[in-house]
Amino acid sequence: MKKLFFVTRSEENYIKTIFHLGGNSSSLIATNAIAEQMETKPSSVTDMAKKLAEKGFVNYKRYQGVSLTDFGIKTALSIIRKHRLWEVFLVEKLDFSWDEVHEVAEQLEHIKSEKLIDKIDELLGNPKYDPHGDPIPSKDGKFMERDKQLLSEMTLKSEGVCVGVKDTSAAFLKFLDKNSIALGNTIKVLEKEDFDLSLHIQMEGKELHISHQIASNLYIKKND
Amino acid sequence: MKKLFFVTRSEENYIKTIFHLGGNSSSLIATNAIAEQMETKPSSVTDMAKKLAEKGFVNYKRYQGVSLTDFGIKTALSIIRKHRLWEVFLVEKLDFSWDEVHEVAEQLEHIKSEKLIDKIDELLGNPKYDPHGDPIPSKDGKFMERDKQLLSEMTLKSEGVCVGVKDTSAAFLKFLDKNSIALGNTIKVLEKEDFDLSLHIQMEGKELHISHQIASNLYIKKND
DNA sequence: ACAAATTTTTAGATTTGTCTAAATTTTAAT
DNA sequence: ATTAAAATTTAGACAAATCTAAAAATTTGT
Numbered sequence: 411m412k413k414l415f416f417v418t419r420s421e422e423n424y425i426k427t428i429f430h431l432g433g434n435s436s437s438l439i440a441t442n443a444i445a446e447q448m449e450t451k452p453s454s455v456t457d458m459a460k461k462l463a464e465k466g467f468v469n470y471k472r473y474q475g476v477s478l479t480d481f482g483i484k485t486a487l488s489i490i491r492k493h494r495l496w497e498v499f500l501v502e503k504l505d506f507s508w509d510e511v512h513e514v515a516e517q518l519e520h521i522k523s524e525k526l527i528d529k530i531d532e533l534l535g536n537p538k539y540d541p542h543g544d545p546i547p548s549k550d551g552k553f554m555e556r557d558k559q560l561l562s563e564m565t566l567k568s569e570g571v572c573v574g575v576k577d578t579s580a581a582f583l584k585f586l587d588k589n590s591i592a593l594g595n596t597i598k599v600l601e602k603e604d605f606d607l608s609l610h611i612q613m614e615g616k617e618l619h620i621s622h623q624i625a626s627n628l629y630i631k632k633n634d
Numbered sequence: 635m636k637k638l639f640f641v642t643r644s645e646e647n648y649i650k651t652i653f654h655l656g657g658n659s660s661s662l663i664a665t666n667a668i669a670e671q672m673e674t675k676p677s678s679v680t681d682m683a684k685k686l687a688e689k690g691f692v693n694y695k696r697y698q699g700v701s702l703t704d705f706g707i708k709t710a711l712s713i714i715r716k717h718r719l720w721e722v723f724l725v726e727k728l729d730f731s732w733d734e735v736h737e738v739a740e741q742l743e744h745i746k747s748e749k750l751i752d753k754i755d756e757l758l759g760n761p762k763y764d765p766h767g768d769p770i771p772s773k774d775g776k777f778m779e780r781d782k783q784l785l786s787e788m789t790l791k792s793e794g795v796c797v798g799v800k801d802t803s804a805a806f807l808k809f810l811d812k813n814s815i816a817l818g819n820t821i822k823v824l825e826k827e828d829f830d831l832s833l834h835i836q837m838e839g840k841e842l843h844i845s846h847q848i849a850s851n852l853y854i855k856k857n858d
Numbered sequence: 859a860c861a862a863a864t865t866t867t868t869a870g871a872t873t874t875g876t877c878t879a880a881a882t883t884t885t886a887a888t
Numbered sequence: 889a890t891t892a893a894a895a896t897t898t899a900g901a902c903a904a905a906t907c908t909a910a911a912a913a914t915t916t917g918t
Contacts, residue, residue: 514749521745
């Protein structure tokens with residue numbers, strides 16, 4: 411007898427956070443880590459952990475932490491799917507810039523209508539990645555994590571395509587816009603500076619100097 | 635010093651209901667009427683009335699009822715604007731049928747992003763009416779109520795165009811679909827039956843028999 | 859106009875999600 | 889291994905939004 415599972419917005423946010431902190435496998439996520447991520451107090455997390463366990467979303471071991479159950483993972487992926495599809499929608503259909511979408515998607519991801527998100531998916535042509543390069547889970551929870559690496563970890567002379575960002579803050583994304591660094595751009599590492607770990611790169615033909623801070627937040631898919 | 639006005643979802647629903655019950659002018663809406671409409675208890679309405687008055691959305695007179703302030707009206711129109719624009723979006727862009735949109739729009743109307751709804755408005759080409767024929771308030775709160783009347787009130791031989799429905803229940807809308815009665819259809823009243831108030835009409839060339847129940851829920855814009 | 863019926867409000871309780879402060883458990887250090 | 893530090897939980901409180909039951913005000917009927 412499957413419970414008519416009513417999930418509150420707050421529960422959804424906890425489930426999503428636990429997933430992002432790596433609670434998908436059997437690895438336990440600490441109360442503190444969740445509290446910090448969600449800017450709330452550990453005691454609140456404990457309370458919610460009990461409720462989520464009660465409802466079957468997580469395994470909860472007192473003083474140890476929580477991990478998502480299969481049902482919890484399924485739920486998390488559904489929320490993330492909605493979040494990322496809405497982000498694509500906002501950018502592709504409504505001309506939002508990639509630094510503006512997160513806040514709105516945080517709201518839209520909680521809209522409850524299977525038909526709605528499936529139609530949005532269809533309207534967008536079943537995109538596989540969101541505007542920041544993160545993979546979009548399919549309806550049945552599968553998604554393709556790209557074989558990518560940080561620009562800061564690329565070897566000298568290697569080439570690739572910019573496919574994602576690690577830091578998705580508006581500040582960082584606006585910086586990238588200002589410097590014409592966009593997903594899809596081709597990149598070649600020309601030189602690496604030992605002293606400050608900064609890079610000389612070639613991007614879309616033009617030469618650029620990139621600080622370590624930037625390079626360690628850009629994902630590249632290596633050629634071949 | 636304008637208060638940073640945080641409106642909860644519940645507050646928005648009360649404001650919207652009060653508006654729909656006619657609380658836009660200075661006419662007071664009874665606690666009971668609101669409770670009945672919202673399927674809640676009068677005591678809950680009283681509590682909320684106090685809060686809404688505190689926040690400046692309504693004028694509240696103990697034992698008398700509430701009416702919306704100018705600020706309350708502005709807020710109500712903004713919510714209704716969002717609701718109706720989302721309805722158009724669902725029908726026009728995502729192929730929802732007009733009996734499916736209400737439930738989802740009830741959720742979407744609470745999304746807080748001015749840019750989002752303005753872009754949706756733009757994407758849809760600034761529609762003036764929603765899928766049920768109800769007018770969509772503009773950004774600055776103006777809207778055009780059409781000069782329409784119920785089919786049941788039309789005189790013999792008069793002609794017009796179907797422009798709206800009074801009853802927006804899924805049951806009624808599906809009935810209309812089944813009988814090929816749609817907004818935009820031309821209508822002519824051929825005969826009125828005194829006994830049961832039913833009508834013989836001509837719709838898009840074809841003759842139809844329409845019960846009073848149906849005729850009193852269809853809005854017609856008379857020709858000329 | 860006055861009693862009865864209705865409506866509305868108040869008082870007190872409940873649920874959800876949060877908090878603080880204190881107590882407990884686990885982890886880390888010597 | 890014992891103690892100090894850190895993390896976690898518990899207990900008790902609070903605000904929001906609701907409810908029930910009782911009290912108060914208004915309206916209605918005669």
